[in-house]
Amino acid sequence: MQKESIKRFLMMAAAGGIGSVVTLLAVPAVDGFDEGASKTALQEEAAPAASPASQVQAQPVSTSAPSSADVVEQASEAIVGIMNMTEQRQPFSQSMEGTEAKQQNGTGSGVIYKVTEEEAYIVTNHHVIEGASDIQVSLHDGETIQAEVVGTDSLTDIAVLKINGSYDVTPLAFGDSDSLRAGDPVIAIGNPLGLDLSRTVTQGIISAVDRTLPVTTSAGEWELEVIQTDAAINPGNSGGALINSAGQLIGINSLKITENGVEGLGFAIPSNDVQAIIEELTKNGQVVRPYLGVSVMGLNEVPPYYIRNLPEDVTKGAIVVSIDQNSAAAKAGMEAGDIIVSINEQAVEDDGDLRQHLYKKQEIGDSVTIEFYHDGRLKAAEVTLTSSEE
Numbered sequence: 506m507q508k509e510s511i512k513r514f515l516m517m518a519a520a521g522g523i524g525s526v527v528t529l530l531a532v533p534a535v536d537g538f539d540e541g542a543s544k545t546a547l548q549e550e551a552a553p554a555a556s557p558a559s560q561v562q563a564q565p566v567s568t569s570a571p572s573s574a575d576v577v578e579q580a581s582e583a584i585v586g587i588m589n590m591t592e593q594r595q596p597f598s599q600s601m602e603g604t605e606a607k608q609q610n611g612t613g614s615g616v617i618y619k620v621t622e623e624e625a626y627i628v629t630n631h632h633v634i635e636g637a638s639d640i641q642v643s644l645h646d647g648e649t650i651q652a653e654v655v656g657t658d659s660l661t662d663i664a665v666l667k668i669n670g671s672y673d674v675t676p677l678a679f680g681d682s683d684s685l686r687a688g689d690p691v692i693a694i695g696n697p698l699g700l701d702l703s704r705t706v707t708q709g710i711i712s713a714v715d716r717t718l719p720v721t722t723s724a725g726e727w728e729l730e731v732i733q734t735d736a737a738i739n740p741g742n743s744g745g746a747l748i749n750s751a752g753q754l755i756g757i758n759s760l761k762i763t764e765n766g767v768e769g770l771g772f773a774i775p776s777n778d779v780q781a782i783i784e785e786l787t788k789n790g791q792v793v794r795p796y797l798g799v800s801v802m803g804l805n806e807v808p809p810y811y812i813r814n815l816p817e818d819v820t821k822g823a824i825v826v827s828i829d830q831n832s833a834a835a836k837a838g839m840e841a842g843d844i845i846v847s848i849n850e851q852a853v854e855d856d857g858d859l860r861q862h863l864y865k866k867q868e869i870g871d872s873v874t875i876e877f878y879h880d881g882r883l884k885a886a887e888v889t890l891t892s893s894e895e
Contacts, residue, residue, distance in 0.1 A: 576752040577706050583617040583677045586643035586700045587633055614695035614745030617676045627666040629744030630759050631657045634664050642668055643700055656786030659722040662759050663782045680753030682775035685714050693736040695745025709736030726857030731772035732756050738771035747773040795867045795890035798832020799825045803855030814881035821854040822846040837886035847876040
């Protein structure tokens with residue numbers, strides 16, 4: 506009876522999306538940041554004591570470094586506005602027939618990073634375009650163009666768009682985000698609160714590098730690797746550019762913390778990570794990851810009634826909600842209701858922990874040892890990971 510009840514619960518969980526509600530923990534807000542203050546070195550040289558008749562020689566200050574205004578002016582043309590449009594049916598028109606109308610569902614920012622003779626490519630956040638039936642791009646000159654989705658990935662929150670045509674725009678070059686240090690100046694350029702404030706510029710510094718933030722996405726729980734900055738980020742800036750003092754793109758702004766009493770906590774996806782994701786999205790339309798063949802949720806999300814046959818000391822793990830019957834996991838004997846507790850002898854605390862291990866520590870073709878509870882008994886199976894495309 507207990508096994509039947511947990512299967513009924515898992516069927517409801519799979520149908521209702523329990524454990525996979527998509528909500529970013531930080532309010533999505535992306536601005537382009539410009540590493541802003543240009544650096545001018547003033548050299549002081551020791552001089553011998555001067556006699557009353559001697560004259561002080563003025564030393565010219567170098568003006569070779571571009572000003573922040575110059576950097577912003579050059580970069581701003583590559584920053585675009587993105588409108589997420591959805592279709593809504595208007596019930597009764599004058600002809601007494603229902604009609605389809607497009608409604609703006611939200612706005613964000615994007616960065617032109619590649620231009621050819623026939624098209625331009627834009628990188629933005631996945632959450633900016635998620636759920637859109639139509640995507641419109643607003644260029645620096647006010648022209649609005651329909652965009653095509655090249656590829657998108659919800660876990661890393663990156664999407665690539667394409668607009669057809671010939672555009673006289675200099676794309677933003679990528680900088681090396683691995684070379685960033687806390688204290689480096691940055692500038693954000695984006696569209697806070699919508700296109701009425703398009704290409705707003707804010708300035709700050711890198712507050713920290715190598716941060717990791719837990720986020721909830723449409724693909725499940727994830728830990729996003731980000732750069733922290735104090736440059737002002739607001740809703741509508743999502744997908745915009747964080748740039749350095751040379752005008753290079755060193756991050757895509759994605760998140761901010763909005764708790765009461767909290768200020769200056771913005772986060773951007775590092776440019777080196779963005780480039781790798783762009784390449785795969787352009788090639789495959791998606792990020793191809795190792796595939797186990799199970800849909801899971803955290804054990805802590807399941808009411809205790811459904812898991813009474815587990816040993817008392819088992820309080821963490823990932824419960825299998827559904828399983829692909831053609832997958833390696835199914836062939837290894839796993840079923841819905843089983844609870845995964847370790848992979849390659851490393852404990853699995855919840856569904857997000859399992860994804861992190863599979864996607865960051867394993868590759869397609871790897872063999873892994875999965876430990877799981879089946880009908881209250883601990884079992885082990887060796888599984889060869891396949892491609893998520895298969």
